[in-house]
Amino acid sequence: MQDLTGRRPVVTDTHPSLLDRTMEAAARATPEPLATTVRGLSDRMVAWIFIAPTILLLLAINIFPLIWTIRLSFTNYRANRPNEAVKDIGLSNYARILTDSDTWMAMQTTAHFVLWTIVLQTLIGFTLAYLIDRKFRGHAVWTTIILVPMMLSPAVVGNFWRFLYEPQIGLFAYIVSFFTGIPPTEILMLSNVTLAPWAIVIVDTWMWTPYVMLICLAGLRSIPDYIYEAAEVDRASNWRQFWSITLPMALPFIMLAVLFRGIENFKMFDMVNLLTGGGPGSTTEVASITLKREAFEKWRTGFSSAFAIILFVAVFGLANIYVKVLNRVKSR
Amino acid sequence: MADVRLKGVAKAFGDKQAVSGLDLAIADGEFVVLLGPTGAGKTTTLRLVAGLERPDTGSVHIAGRDVTRLEPSARDVAFVFQQYSLYPHLSVFDNLAFPLRSPARRMSEADIRRRVAEVARLVRIDHKLENRSTKLSGGEMQRVAIGRALVRKPSIFLMDEPLSSLDAKLRGELRLELKRIQRELGATVLYVTHDQIEAMTMADRIGILADGELVQIGTPRAIYTEPANLHVAARLGQPAINLLPRGLLPDADAPPGTATIGARTEHLAIDKAANGHADGVVDWIEHLGDQNHLHLIVGGRKLITLVDPDTPFGKGDKVTIHFRDPLFFDASGQRIGG
Numbered sequence: 001m002q003d004l005t006g007r008r009p010v011v012t013d014t015h016p017s018l019l020d021r022t023m024e025a026a027a028r029a030t031p032e033p034l035a036t037t038v039r040g041l042s043d044r045m046v047a048w049i050f051i052a053p054t055i056l057l058l059l060a061i062n063i064f065p066l067i068w069t070i071r072l073s074f075t076n077y078r079a080n081r082p083n084e085a086v087k088d089i090g091l092s093n094y095a096r097i098l099t100d101s102d103t104w105m106a107m108q109t110t111a112h113f114v115l116w117t118i119v120l121q122t123l124i125g126f127t128l129a130y131l132i133d134r135k136f137r138g139h140a141v142w143t144t145i146i147l148v149p150m151m152l153s154p155a156v157v158g159n160f161w162r163f164l165y166e167p168q169i170g171l172f173a174y175i176v177s178f179f180t181g182i183p184p185t186e187i188l189m190l191s192n193v194t195l196a197p198w199a200i201v202i203v204d205t206w207m208w209t210p211y212v213m214l215i216c217l218a219g220l221r222s223i224p225d226y227i228y229e230a231a232e233v234d235r236a237s238n239w240r241q242f243w244s245i246t247l248p249m250a251l252p253f254i255m256l257a258v259l260f261r262g263i264e265n266f267k268m269f270d271m272v273n274l275l276t277g278g279g280p281g282s283t284t285e286v287a288s289i290t291l292k293r294e295a296f297e298k299w300r301t302g303f304s305s306a307f308a309i310i311l312f313v314a315v316f317g318l319a320n321i322y323v324k325v326l327n328r329v330k331s332r
Numbered sequence: 333m334a335d336v337r338l339k340g341v342a343k344a345f346g347d348k349q350a351v352s353g354l355d356l357a358i359a360d361g362e363f364v365v366l367l368g369p370t371g372a373g374k375t376t377t378l379r380l381v382a383g384l385e386r387p388d389t390g391s392v393h394i395a396g397r398d399v400t401r402l403e404p405s406a407r408d409v410a411f412v413f414q415q416y417s418l419y420p421h422l423s424v425f426d427n428l429a430f431p432l433r434s435p436a437r438r439m440s441e442a443d444i445r446r447r448v449a450e451v452a453r454l455v456r457i458d459h460k461l462e463n464r465s466t467k468l469s470g471g472e473m474q475r476v477a478i479g480r481a482l483v484r485k486p487s488i489f490l491m492d493e494p495l496s497s498l499d500a501k502l503r504g505e506l507r508l509e510l511k512r513i514q515r516e517l518g519a520t521v522l523y524v525t526h527d528q529i530e531a532m533t534m535a536d537r538i539g540i541l542a543d544g545e546l547v548q549i550g551t552p553r554a555i556y557t558e559p560a561n562l563h564v565a566a567r568l569g570q571p572a573i574n575l576l577p578r579g580l581l582p583d584a585d586a587p588p589g590t591a592t593i594g595a596r597t598e599h600l601a602i603d604k605a606a607n608g609h610a611d612g613v614v615d616w617i618e619h620l621g622d623q624n625h626l627h628l629i630v631g632g633r634k635l636i637t638l639v640d641p642d643t644p645f646g647k648g649d650k651v652t653i654h655f656r657d658p659l660f661f662d663a664s665g666q667r668i669g670g
Contacts, residue, residue: 224415224417226415226417229384229411229413229417230411230413230417231430232404233384233405233411234405234431236434237435245419
């Protein structure tokens with residue numbers, strides 16, 4: 001009874017005429033109930049004509065190269081010798097890659113980069129998001145400042161950090177030596193075998209932590225206040241609120257950030273190429289650097305095609321497994 | 333359980349005065365319902381008691397202790413929110429056990445198990461203890477939320493429209509259950525709603541809030557039969573009270589100063605017009621099943637009353653109307669006499 005009288009459908013009561021008039025006008029404006037042919041073309045045909053340019057573009061720049069790469073990966077084709085006879089060599093490119101210790105090294109280097117950048121970026125990114133979410137005075141300004149590195153071009157960032165890492169004039173070496181007392185000329189971030197991988201991890205973290213922070217912040221903002229209020233009344237300490245509310249409810253977002261960063265860093269190229277070019281030696285030679293060398297320095301097109309396919313399948317497979325896990329977490 | 337007192341409590345959000353000069357005493361074991369429209373300050377009052385808001389002036393006392401400056405966690409209150417405020421990634425059991433696992437209590441796991449089972453039975457959710465809280469229906473979620481408040485045996489239960497997001501049938505059921513549970517536990521409850529039926533059926537006393545002020549507080553009966561003013565009178569009764577200017581109908585000995593006469597169904601005697609004299613005409617009969625709403629037109633005004641389903645009246649009938657001890661209000665809206 002309460003419902004019948006308490007909630008009157010006001011809108012439909014007071015404006016039926018307006019709605020009716022609009023509908024009528026719309027009906028009058030559209031001539032026939034949609035002609036099924038336009039100049040001899042059926043609706044379906046027209047639809048295809050509209051989307052055809054996009055589909056053609058997609059085929060030309062995405063699908064065709066992919067198929068072509070797959071085909072080349074079974075050959076000994078070399079792009080710098082277009083006139084040489086191309087021989088079909090079956091799976092031997094794949095066999096060589098999977099047994100070659102150099103490519104395995106590159107894969108391992110990549111895995112290390114992915115692991116460390118994700119660990120650091122997630123930890124720092126989530127912490128920053130958590131702090132920003134406290135909504136202190138000026139938090140909007142800080143958010144903007146923190147986001148700046150992400151907005152720069154990787155090429156700019158790479159060159160910029162090359163200068164920062166410079167042992168003679170670089171600010172980075174200077175600051176480190178200021179705190180540690182080690183002379184700056186000994187801090188060879190880009191040419192020391194142990195430091196070079198970390199140099200890249202630091203730059204990538206500097207650049208992409210804001211991105212992780214942004215996604216984590218979205219997750220934190222999605223937790224409604226009343227859940228915290230309920231916990232407050234239920235006498236949960238801040239520590240307990242963090243572990244039993246904040247973290248589990250933000251987890252799907254954190255995982256999403258990890259997925260995006262993981263895929264990105266699996267194919268990390270620009271930063272490494274600019275900073276170390278894979279060196280010193282092959283200490284920072286990630287898979288994409290190896291790939292570039294094989295394809296455009298040694299011109300082993302068939303071989304590098306096979307390598308590209310292996311990388312693609314690996315990322316695709318891992319990402320799919322990960323998304324399944326992510327969905328399970330989300331549906332909880 | 334304990335008594336709660338609010339003394340001269342005021343709270344403003346920016347320019348808006350949410351609650352002003354509120355005095356309210358809730359006795360131990362009493363069920364007090366705050367009734368009022370949206371924006372009347374009901375929820376703010378509740379949050380002030382819980383400590384989720386701090387009053388600008390005035391003080392809050394729970395069990396004789398001034399808690400005005402204390403954190404919610406130090407006040408020993410339980411809060412049921414309007415939204416299903418369950419911890420979404422926890423099971424029903426863990427949701428119910430959550431308040432018991434506070435380090436402030438140091439309860440053994442076996443005791444927690446026993447207590448949760450007890451409360452789960454009370455709110456009839458014991459068959460779904462292992463379910464994820466997000467996999468429940470709306471009614472089940474709200475029962476868990478109520479259960480989570482119950483496990484703790486707090487000083488007072490604060491409930492913010494806990495039934496408003498449920499459908500009508502479920503609301504009716506839970507209304508009865510809540511009242512049953514409250515009686516069984518002898519719990520002190522401060523309950524906020526805009527639903528007069530919830531207020532009338534559950535409350536020991538109803539407080540009517542308007543624009544942040546407590547207009548009247550009393551038993552449901554008193555609020556209904558002796559409303560302090562037009563606002564209170566219009567809050568209760570189904571259909572809503574008919575407010576007629578004096579002189580529209582032959583007014584039965586209205587006291588001096590009367591400007592408005594308030595007439596509910598029981599204040600009106602309606603008969604078919606005989607010997608030519610008629611006060612109004614039947615405009616429409618609204619069939620509700622168990623009873624009907626009779627819509628009358630009297631001197632250009634509409635008047636609605638309840639009639640039996642087998643009413644002899646039909647559309648267009650001329651009728652005579654007499655007041656039977658109605659409510660009188662003066663020009664400022666205050667009730668006269670009583």
